[in-house]
Amino acid sequence: MSVKWLFIRKGISAISGLILLVFAGVSFYKSRHLKEPVVLSPGVSQVKKLSEYFTGIKGTINDSNVYILEGEKPGGTILLIGGTHPEEPAARLTTWIFTENAVVEQGKLIVINSANRSASTVTRLGGAYPPDFTIPTSWGGQKFRMGDRWSNPLDQWPDPEVYIHYPSRQELAYVDIRNLNRTFPGRPNGTLTEKTCYALTQLIRKEKVDIVIDLHEAELQYPVISTIVAHQNGLDLAALASMIISGTEGFNIGVEYSPPALHGLSHREIGDHTDAISLLLEAPEPFLDATRGRTDRALLLEGKDEFVVKAGRHGLLFEKMDENGWPIDVRIGRHCSTILQIIELWSEEKPDKTVKVREVPRYTDVIEKGTGYFLRNPAKADPKKIYYE
């Protein structure tokens, strides 16, 4: 082969590679920098940054917005954490419903939509996840980033060979050093994910939070599903909420006891290291099941998958699954009702720590009207009322 032909061939190969690089790079860049608007509810009185509670994360991607809704009367303080695992979209969207609709009459409600913002800027490597998804609304639709379980390696890299949790010194999976729900209570001189947990812990201490509710979704092949995972100091509250929800709201939710020997999780460490009651909510998300079929936006939003249904027929699931699937409205509705029920029960039990929230839809409202009904149009909103995640 002549040198000239060899040169031309290498040039063609290099240009082909460059084209692939540009297409992939543009897609990854757009996904990482997609702005998600939050149109503040009239009930939001302040928007702080997480770094106001711990300056160590100032200027980092995880210096997230902290939305504070205060009532006129004093009362208790509730913290909702969304986006601990951004590959569980119903958790983040539930916080959107609260930040765009909730009005607090008494007490204080603090909402974080993107607790691990870094993890919301990447999808699972090799998972073929869609980079984003759109919730249909009457004004068109709102696009959200699909995220991952772990912080973006662009923000925290490399992972260690062995991850030793602080302060328990328990050995956990190496990759979980980027998992916000394995690094609580965090430490000020740790990795970005550990620092983020430390900032959240500081927020809980400084704001004197009474109840922390960490929102999640789980695969149907995972036994901790459709449940409230409770630290021992919140077990009674969770059990009562479970009974009342299962009897009145139109869906069943169980209670799980937070294992004392499993460290790093919010429901364990927040309860152990702060005065707050720590609860974690799990809703079913077939998108996360290992036996799923095509991993696309339809599966993410509709929760329908014939392969997961088949797994259910073989007794491999811990939650029912049929051709109706688990649509995102159902998953968000479950979270909304469970949060409201917990707040109502807490307020009945502790009148001096009452938190009264209104304008948040319950399970049946979200299913009937759809999630998009509760999202506000940023094009018609006062620009001062728009924040970006």
Place this chain on the structure above:
Amino acid sequence: MIITILYYLLTGYIAFLIIWNLLKSKKWQEEILYIIILLPFLLRLFRLK
């Protein structure tokens, strides 16, 4: 932070080796292989993925 910088230097060095092999190779199958395995290294170096 120092370890992260070292990893970026390693990534750059490996990307350089892949490009060097690409230029030296005489087989088109190898060239395609080098192009494909080079992409994730470049995406990380350019902080895109």
